[in-house]
Every structure is written in C-alpha cells, then in structure tokens.
Amino acid sequence: MQSAFQIIAEPSRRAILGLLASSERSVGEIERQLSMPQPSVSKHLRVLREAGFVESHVAAQRRLYRLRPEPLEEVDAWLAPFRRYWSAHVDALERHLDHLDRDPQLEDQGEIE
Amino acid sequence: MQSAFQIIAEPSRRAILGLLASSERSVGEIERQLSMPQPSVSKHLRVLREAGFVESHVAAQRRLYRLRPEPLEEVDAWLAPFRRYWSAHVDALERHLDHLDRDPQLEDQGEIE
DNA sequence: GGTCAATATACCGATATGAGCATATACGTG
C-alpha cells in the first residue's frame, strides 16, 4: 500500500480532503466545488479509500464519502520531533538538545568495512 | 518549486529529515547512518535544499546540513482543520460542527453554467 | 424493461522521478 505521505502529495487529493474535513460529501458535490472532471474525482477517491483516508456509504444513487482520520494522524505523529523548531522560541533549549541528541558513537569513526 | 508535501513523500528524504531533526550532520554521516549510496544522499539533499527544508554550511572538506523548519511548519498548518478528528473525543461537538461548517449555498443547486 | 442520473473503470499517452553508475569538482595535506 501507499504511504500516507505519498497520498497527500497530490494537490487534488489534498483539496478533496479539505472539503471532507468539514463534512461528508457526494462525488458530484466534490466535482462541482472543485471544478474537477468526475472521473478524476472518482479515481482520487479510490486512491484515498484504499489508503484509508476516506470511507463511503451509499445513499440512494449517491455515494457519500467521509473522512477517516487515522492516516492523517500518522502524518501528524511524524511531525512531532520537528515541532520544537517552531512551537516555542526556546532557542537555548534547542541548542542544548542539539548537543545531547547527537550520538557520539557515530561521530566519524571511519568506514569499518 | 515543488510542494512541501511532494518533497516528504519520499521515504529516504523523510529519513534524512528525521536525522537532521536531532542535529546537523555531514553528507558522510547521513550516508553511513542510513546505509544509502552517497550520490543518493547528495541528490536528496539537493532537493531538500532547493525546497527550503535544509541549509548547508562548509566545515573544512565537509558540508554540514541543518534543518530549516518553514516547509514542515506549512505541512503542520495544513493539518490543523483535521485535528478535531483525533485531538479530543468530543464526538457531540464534531457532529455539531459537521452541520455548521457545511455551506448551504452549495447544497446541490445544479450546474449553473 | 427503457431511460436518465450518478459513479466507477479501462485505456492511452505524456511526464516526472528515483536508482545506479561513472565521473567531475573541491579541498586539505604532505
């Protein structure tokens, strides 16, 4: 399966997810609101569904798509180690961590092989 | 220029960023710690540099790369509208917002063009 | 069952991108 990061690399798919963030929508609604050809919408939705970003249920002739948070949560989790760079301006702390976190073993001990 | 999302779609680049999250590193250090061929490292670093994810400064024969937070911050910002899906389990609130946020104008008033 | 609306899929061509390898450049040192 595709990585969540690869899925959201596509601008159209991010746009679709943006729409679904506020509420579930049918394919036709997405098509109109994004001015995107219907086959494109369906294809992107398929990718999103197979990657777990959305799920659908039938409502008469329509198919309503709704967001599933897990993959995006994964992306959010990946960002965690980077947040200290912008979450607060604790510059002194940053420099401190910069020293601690560096693994001294790996500090240029030449190619052993 | 590439979108930040496209840049981090690449697993190797995410790995490099992961290393740089804790401290700046030389090309050779990245090469060894990720067991990745040196040209690959250099090429990925070039992409990361041109997209603003990293910056480098020379130190003798080495070139030290360090993280620049802006592009990742942008990704973090994009995630904001989705956080209500997992940040707290306020299910009732979610359903409430689900109603409010939906734009009633766009509620299937046919193709006007 | 015929027809229309809504959605999905198949096919094709163009393009981008990553891996692998060879080679070039830069710099420090004797």
Add this chain to the structure above:
DNA sequence: CACGTATATGCTCATATCGGTATATTGACC
C-alpha cells in the same frame, strides 16, 4: 603539485502516476 577524502553532478533506464476520453455499471423511476 600529487593524492586522498568528501561531495556534487551527468546520464540512462525503468517505473509510477496523472490527465483525458470513452465506456461500463448501478440504481431510481416511469
């Protein structure tokens, strides 16, 4: 200046992916 280390770049091939178009499927309704 020769040499070795560190890093960057050029080239080629294989593959993935996106857009566009046509067509198939599904379900509702008369």
